Amino acid sequence: MGDHSHGSPNDPGTVAKAGQGSVESFQDPGLPPHRPRLADVDPRAAKRAERQVTLLFVVSILGTALFFVAYFVVGRTSTFSGIRLQNTLLGLGTAFAMMGIGVGIVHWAKTLMPDHEITEMRHEIRPEAERQEAEAMIGDILDETGIKRRPLIRNSLIAAVALAPIPAIFMFRDLDRTGATANEIVDRLRYTMWDKDTKLVRDPSGTPIKASDVQIGSAFHVIPEGLDDTEDPLNEKAKAVVLLMRLDPREMEISPERETWHHDGIVAYSKICTHVGCPVALYEQQTHHLLCPCHQSTFDLTQECKVIFGPAGHALPQLPITVDSEGYLVAQSDFHEPVGPSYWERG
């Protein structure tokens, strides 16, 4: 392709420059002559088309029959393969029933109905005369209400109409019927059911975990003991799920205030992604990376679950843990910061 903005030397007009467009243009030759179809001129072709359309409608009837075969003959089935078969046959039956009708009608229209294109004129959407009439009419209507002459009425009406819908908005306050005040709504995001001496138990079996069960390189999905006895187990679980892993303590960078939060390299981190809340479910043993499958935020276990890749904006919160007198892992306290996605009031 040559340079577009210059025509080739022997044909300078190919690309018009601004302002040099030509006013002269080709004349509309009008609709092309109509070309008759086979069925228009040959009665045998028309008859053939008629038979084809009928055949298609018969296919549809057979399709409906197939549907009933699937419904009654395959019938009530409780095996997975039975359901599969029934679903396929119902689909086939419906497809034939519908396509038979559809293709039949379209074929009928294409072969046997007139195919002459017809021209219709457009009309002005808003003729000027009509606008004037309407304007006069609206003027009269407004005059009759007197709304322009009586501003007191107008202004008080505007005030009333502006205020009247506001209660409807307040009615939605009870969408949250927990009775929580604004402060409590914010506060409950801060706390989970972890507390001093809450046992770490396996999800979903609920069996407690001995420190000695946790090998280097292993990972446990953990919930607090007693989760199922709470009022809303899912709500509690959505905040309290924890990943438990063990590393060689020498591999970890531990900040001074967290020295006592692990037990012999056993660490517990919130499993709720700090991005928008998916469970951070994948643990790569070799690299000690935790990966969130939703948007691939990656957290480095050796650096207190700092974000090393992806859209999350802060590290996974750590749950301080220790062992009780029988050697079971327990929490020292709740998390020291809110778990899960960030929010305006998080601070």
Add this chain to the structure above:
Amino acid sequence: MSSTTEYRPKTSTGKIANFVDTRVGGSAMVKEFGRKIFPDHWSFMFGEVALYTFVILLISGTFLTFFFDPSMAHTVYEGSYNPLKGVHMSVAMASTMDISFDVRGGLFMRQVHHWSALLFVAAVSVHMLRVFFTGAFRKPRELNWVVGGTLLILAMAAGFTGYSLPDDLLSGNGLRIIDGVIKALPVVGTFISAFLFGGEFPGTAIIGRLYMMHIMLVPALILLMIGIHLFMVVVHKHTQYRGPGRTNDNVVGFPVGPVYAAKAGGFFFIVFGIVALISGFFQINPIWNYGPYDPSPVSAGTQPDWYIGWVDGALRLMPGYLGNFSLEWIIPFPWGGNNLILNVLIPMIPAAILIGAMFAWPWIERWVTKDDREHHLLDRPRNAPFRTGVGVAGVIWYCVMWCAASSDLIATHFHVSLNDVTYWLRVLFFLGPILGFIVARRIALALQRKDREIVLHGREAGVIQMSPEGGFSEQHAELDVYKRYKLVAFESHEVMPAEADSTGHVSRGEKARGAVSKFFFEDRVAPVTPSELEAAHGHHAPAIEESSEDASIDR
């Protein structure tokens, strides 16, 4: 009304028709619509597909409501699907299981519903692209374009609320992501989340609330919008492509009765048939494989429905940190810190820009071209290179975000590192639309030049000639007047430099307009004029001319 001779129908159908007619004025309606003309073109089909899949959604969805129970109460599954027997789940999930395994045809209806939902949003989108690339949104149809855009958003809302209803693992995770995004909204986020979920996530209210939106609010709004949309189509009459006999003042096509109605009505059944076929053979949303919602497990590699992907992808592309600086910025207010969660909020900006630009485009184009005429003739996309370029840029931007939602699948499928895929997509996010604009506009201009070539020198006739010197060339056959008219009848916008207003002052807005106009229309290909054609024929005396290969490419 007074009528002198009263009409007396003879047949019983006639009597019924007459009864209704004298009460509702049906004759006038038949007169108005019976022979109304609709232009025909394959690209006008997508709007129909959208309408028909919506009807299928209404039918299949209504069937599902007879069996679906939107309760989040706790239950234990005891239905026929053995692997989940005894599993704890919500009543909503259990009833969806029952629809799938214990209601005959229930699985089929679920699949019909889900597949037609996917097709519905796809058809609406493609329909929109058709309207965009042909310029059908221009005066007087700008408002109908806005109604269409609203329908696209409503379609996505319908899909998302439906996807969440079965309360399986995937739908719960989708809701959790929504909750996280809502919580990121400054000032109001925490409270909107609390109100929506009726307390903390997930609570026991959300499915019932989504159900109301899914089967009443959103479908009612869609119906309303479809009503307005079609009403406006009737008011405006349909657009048509330029061509012989088709002018800005007429409509050429088939009358509603019988041809158009038959084709359109038949097409409904075809669409239904295709949806049924897909639903019979291809499994969709097998919730029994995912299990009930539980905040702890998640399966890798799962995907949202396709129309949500682009928003999810935008979330993935955004880094949470720039270097060591977290994009979760804590604003130091006197009363303590408040979090501005930019890593979640910024990805919403492209979505807002894309949707905002889509709604505003008819006005943007009007502003740049100062074109206030009515347009009932459609452009071929190549004949509006600037618009085609902008549209392709938008599509590419959308697609990059959409691909990002599958970055993990791309990485595992092509055995590359996930991080690299993300880096590349981040680059493409910025470069893709720019390249797309340039390339698409170039291609459009090239196609226009090819059209000129064909008009001036005829079409390649498929006959190769050998000259006495031994060179090969192809015969070119001249176009007939009808084909030629199709290629020469178009408008090509020219640059309109900034103009001074009545006081002789050139405003800043007008200067900007002039600059955009220059950017868009500096390169343009004008339609062939009769005198050019004459000149071309004059140069090459015989009507069938020869051209060597590179010369024909170079034009």
